[in-house]
Amino acid sequence: xxxxxxxxxxxxxxxxxxxxxxxxxxxxxxxxxxxxxxxxxxxxxxxxxxxxxxxxxxxxxxxxxxxxxxxxxxxxxxxxxxxxxxxxxxxxxxxxxxxxxxxxxxxxxxxxxxxxxxxxxxxxxxxxxxxxxxxxxxxxxxxxxxxxxxxxxxxxxxxxxxxxxxxxxxxxxxxxxxxxxxxxxxxxxxxxxxxxxxxxxxxxxxxxxxxxxxxxxxxxxxxxxxxxxxxxxxxxxxxxxxxxxxxxxxxxxxxxxxxxxxxxxxxxxxxxxxxxxxxxxxxxxxxxxxxxxxxxxxxxxxxxxxx
Amino acid sequence: xxxxxxxxxxxxxxxxxxxxxxxxxxxxxxxxxxxxxxxxxxxxxxxxxxxxxxxxxxxxxxxxxxxxxxxxxxxxxxxxxxxxxxxxxxxxxxxxxxxxxxxxxxxxxxxxxxxxxxxxxxxxxxxxxxxxxxxxxxxxxxxxxxxxxxxxxxxxxxxxxxxxxxxxxxxxxxxxxxxxxxxxxxxxxxxxxxxxxxxxxxxxxxxxxxxxxxxxxxxxxxxxxxxxxxxxxxxxxxxxxxxxxxxxxxxxxxxxxxxxx
Numbered sequence: 176x177x178x179x180x181x182x183x184x185x186x187x188x189x190x191x192x193x194x195x196x197x198x199x200x201x202x203x204x205x206x207x208x209x210x211x212x213x214x215x216x217x218x219x220x221x222x223x224x225x226x227x228x229x230x231x232x233x234x235x236x237x238x239x240x241x242x243x244x245x246x247x248x249x250x251x252x253x254x255x256x257x258x259x260x261x262x263x264x265x266x267x268x269x270x271x272x273x274x275x276x277x278x279x280x281x282x283x284x285x286x287x288x289x290x291x292x293x294x295x296x297x298x299x300x301x302x303x304x305x306x307x308x309x310x311x312x313x314x315x316x317x318x319x320x321x322x323x324x325x326x327x328x329x330x331x332x333x334x335x336x337x338x339x340x341x342x343x344x345x346x347x348x349x350x351x352x353x354x355x356x357x358x359x360x361x362x363x364x365x366x367x368x369x370x371x372x373x374x375x376x377x378x379x380x381x382x383x384x385x386x387x388x389x390x391x392x393x394x395x396x397x398x399x400x401x402x403x404x405x406x407x408x409x410x411x412x413x414x415x416x417x418x419x420x421x422x423x424x425x426x427x428x429x430x431x432x433x434x435x436x437x438x439x440x441x442x443x444x445x446x447x448x449x450x451x452x453x454x455x456x457x458x459x460x461x462x463x464x465x466x467x468x469x470x471x472x473x474x475x476x477x478x479x480x481x482x
Numbered sequence: 483x484x485x486x487x488x489x490x491x492x493x494x495x496x497x498x499x500x501x502x503x504x505x506x507x508x509x510x511x512x513x514x515x516x517x518x519x520x521x522x523x524x525x526x527x528x529x530x531x532x533x534x535x536x537x538x539x540x541x542x543x544x545x546x547x548x549x550x551x552x553x554x555x556x557x558x559x560x561x562x563x564x565x566x567x568x569x570x571x572x573x574x575x576x577x578x579x580x581x582x583x584x585x586x587x588x589x590x591x592x593x594x595x596x597x598x599x600x601x602x603x604x605x606x607x608x609x610x611x612x613x614x615x616x617x618x619x620x621x622x623x624x625x626x627x628x629x630x631x632x633x634x635x636x637x638x639x640x641x642x643x644x645x646x647x648x649x650x651x652x653x654x655x656x657x658x659x660x661x662x663x664x665x666x667x668x669x670x671x672x673x674x675x676x677x678x679x680x681x682x683x684x685x686x687x688x689x690x691x692x693x694x695x696x697x698x699x700x701x702x703x704x705x706x707x708x709x710x711x712x713x714x715x716x717x718x719x720x721x722x723x724x725x726x727x728x729x730x731x732x733x734x735x736x737x738x739x740x741x742x743x
Binding site for chain 2: 453455
């Protein structure tokens with residue numbers, strides 16, 4: 176499977192941003208027969224519920240299907256390539272919102288979608304979380320999608336690997352403060368779950384109030400691809416980038432079979448699920464109502480957003 | 483909090499190995515050390531050192547004396563013993579008075595990797611700590627469960643081995659990051675003993691024998707795990723944002739279809 180990773184850079188003008196991303200996809204498809212192009216979380220620009228971004232409400236959120244999917248469906252058809260529309264703030268028919276990734280096939284049809292399951296920051300108030308962690312069976316095999324912070328709850332990738340996903344796509348956004356740990360954690364996750372990982376992140380900055388404090392969040396690119404054997408590619412930290420990698424599914428499926436030459440299978444093959452009831456327990460140190468606290472801080476800083 | 487891990491070399495004879503371990507620890511354990519971790523099969527290659535009750539008694543005696551004398555929690559590493567008619571690999575933790583406060587026994591199946599179903603936690607004067615032996619570490623769930631149940635430090639009597647060495651070294655720190663827990667991983671001759679905090683690798687050995695030492699403030703992990711809604715710190719998120727009601731597949735035996743996949 177030949178995969179292109181498009182690392183976007185947020186433009187101030189959301190319309191300009193969409194066509195910038197569109198052109199990046201066009202460019203990476205030129206001259207290379209790709210099977211799939213992966214875009215980052217919020218490739219349309221910052222979510223309106225991020226600090227300081229309230230003015231984007233109704234601008235960077237979208238219906239699915241809607242104008243954005245229509246635009247990229249045509250592009251998928253044109254290049255005969257799958258496109259993972261990293262994630263978008265999906266406006267639901269009842270007025271609610273989800274953080275949603277959409278997979279288009281070579282014909283431009285929607286063949287899979289994933290709603291972020293583990294809400295991050297203001298999403299705990301604003302977005303409806305997904306309730307399933309499922310694999311997508313498609314022409315490219317069994318794929319998984321984990322939306323950004325879903326990666327940081329390791330149960331997500333574990334379940335996808337156990338359900339047979341050989342490659343997991345993670346549209347995300349890298350935070351500068353965790354960068355080294357993040358890169359290593361991706362590599363470790365690929366090995367421990369015997370799975371390929373593809374991660375796409377934007378570059379860009381937002382500023383605004385959060386919890387009564389003026390903050391600046393800088394997204395640090397560093398899109399990457401990892402196999403159980405290590406990192407294959409790593410994108411720039413400070414600007415847009417494009418990566419192309421080969422990820423043979425067969426390699427992962429072979430590694431998962433017990434054999435003496437390689438012990439990568441052990442992370443999945445030595446499990447004793449009957450002893451893992453503890454993963455169904457909550458973290459014992461969890462003693463605060465973060466939803467209530469987030470609701471309060473959002474009401475203080477972005478009055479319209481918290482309703 | 484000061485944590486030390488021993489990376490020792492197997493000598494041709496298990497008694498000589500024990501003497502070497504004792505000598506090394508006596509030199510290296512510094513005043514104020516809280517935890518010391520020894521590797522799996524600390525006394526020698528399990529293929530060449532069959533169970534010997536006298537040797538096991540002597541090893542435990544030496545390490546008990548050391549724990550008491552230096553007032554440290556000491557994860558003894560492991561060696562083979564007979565238990566209920568089977569050969570088992572046994573790891574223990576001794577408290578600061580030399581009392582056994584945690585034990586793990588894993589069947590020794592001729593060198594074939596095995597994992598267990600018990601993942602002990604011990605409450606120490608430095609907080610809750612987990613003990614893992616051998617392959618239990620390379621399967622993610624045991625350390626995850628210990629972390630979820632409040633362990634802020636996982637002591638691993640392990641072995642890195644030579645296969646996939648670089649991936650395994652990355653995985654030690656990776657598990658510390660993903661579970662938001664400190665990891666003290668001791669390994670024998672293959673090297674790679676590691677001390678890791680979630681946000682950084684504190685110390686890592688190459689193949690040479692020796693003792694790694696690391697120190698961090700007692701409240702480091704408590705602060706790391708505190709929910710920070712300014713999101714300046716984010717590594718707590720993987721413990722707090724969980725949705726356990728969705729994780730049943732992790733504690734369920736695989737079906738034919740998932741096995742086939």
